[in-house]
Amino acid sequence: MRAIWTGAVSFGLVNVPVKLYGATEDHDTPGHQVHDKDNGRIRYKRVCEECGEVVEYANITKGYEYGDQTIVLTADDLSHIAAERDKVIDVLEFVPADAIDPLMYDKAYYLGPQKGADKAYNLLTATLARVERVALVKFAMRSKTRLAALRVLPKEGVLVAHTLRWPDEVRHATEVKVSEVEVSDKELNLAEMLVESMANEFNPDRYRDTYQEELRELLALKAEGAELPVVEESETEDVSDLLAALEASIKGKGK
Structure with a gap:
C-alpha cells in the first residue's frame, strides 16, 4: 500500500x-455517463465563470x-x-x-x-x-x-x-418524526422470538455483494449479445396484519 x-x-x-x-x-464495477444515441462518453469541462476559458488542473487553486x-x-x-x-x-x-x-x-x-x-x-x-x-x-x-x-x-x-x-x-434524530403507536406484549414477544431465531455471531465473510455479482453477469451477457432471461415479478405477501406477519416469519425460520 x-x-x-x-x-x-x-x-x-x-x-x-x-x-x-x-x-x-470500493469494489463497485466502474460506470460512467454515455450518450444514449451513440454510447459516446460524456465529459465535463472545468470552465472559469469569470473568463469562460476551460482551465487545466495545473492552473486550479x-x-x-x-x-x-x-x-x-x-x-x-x-x-x-x-x-x-x-x-x-x-x-x-x-x-x-x-x-x-x-x-x-x-x-x-x-x-x-x-x-x-x-x-x-x-x-x-x-x-x-x-x-x-x-x-x-x-x-x-x-x-x-x-x-x-x-x-x-x-x-x-x-x-x-x-x-x-x-x-x-451530525443531524439531530428529532428531525425524524415518529408517531407514538402502542405495541402489544404479544407482538413484542413474537418479535423477540424472531430475533432469537435469527441470532448469530458476526462473520462478514458470510455476506456477498450480490448486486455487483449480478451486474458483472449482466455485462458479460450483453457483451456476448446473448438474450437476457425473462424477469418474473415476485409476489409480495400481505403484511398488513403485524401479528400474522410475525408468526409466519417465525414458522419460516423453523423450516
Missing part, C-alpha cells in the same frame, strides 16, 4: 512517527469565501496553520469505545510505523490493547482538521484511525 500522509502520534512526551494508509477500497471576497490560499499560506505544518496526531484523551456514537464514524485508515519507530509504535498498540480504550485524537490532513478514534487491531497489532464527524455535522 502507498502511504497517503506521514506524521507522528503525540502520546504525552512520546512521539510515534507513523504513515497513514487507506483501510478501505483553492479559494475560500470570506465575506464578499474570494481569498486564495497557497500551500505556503496553509503552512502557517500549526497543525498543517507540524503533521502531528495529538492524543487528546482516552475514552471507552462504546462512548462514541456510531453516527460519528466516517472513514478508516491504517497507521504503520515509520522507519525506526517500531518500539514506540508497539508500546502504543500494547497500551491501547491493555487499557481497552480508544485514543481520541486530532490532526490536520488535506486542509481539514480531523477528529478521530485511534484503536488497535489485537490480532494484527496494527493501529486504525476512524475519522469522526464533528458534533455539528
Whole structure:
C-alpha cells in the first residue's frame, strides 16, 4: 500500500512517527455517463465563470469565501496553520469505545510505523490493547482538521484511525418524526422470538455483494449479445396484519 500522509502520534512526551494508509477500497464495477444515441462518453469541462476559458488542473487553486471576497490560499499560506505544518496526531484523551456514537464514524485508515519507530509504535498498540480504550485524537490532513478514534487491531497489532464527524455535522434524530403507536406484549414477544431465531455471531465473510455479482453477469451477457432471461415479478405477501406477519416469519425460520 502507498502511504497517503506521514506524521507522528503525540502520546504525552512520546512521539510515534507513523504513515497513514487507506483501510478501505470500493469494489463497485466502474460506470460512467454515455450518450444514449451513440454510447459516446460524456465529459465535463472545468470552465472559469469569470473568463469562460476551460482551465487545466495545473492552473486550479483553492479559494475560500470570506465575506464578499474570494481569498486564495497557497500551500505556503496553509503552512502557517500549526497543525498543517507540524503533521502531528495529538492524543487528546482516552475514552471507552462504546462512548462514541456510531453516527460519528466516517472513514478508516491504517497507521504503520515509520522507519525506526517500531518500539514506540508497539508500546502504543500494547497500551491501547491493555487499557481497552480508544485514543481520541486530532490532526490536520488535506486542509481539514480531523477528529478521530485511534484503536488497535489485537490480532494484527496494527493501529486504525476512524475519522469522526464533528458534533455539528451530525443531524439531530428529532428531525425524524415518529408517531407514538402502542405495541402489544404479544407482538413484542413474537418479535423477540424472531430475533432469537435469527441470532448469530458476526462473520462478514458470510455476506456477498450480490448486486455487483449480478451486474458483472449482466455485462458479460450483453457483451456476448446473448438474450437476457425473462424477469418474473415476485409476489409480495400481505403484511398488513403485524401479528400474522410475525408468526409466519417465525414458522419460516423453523423450516
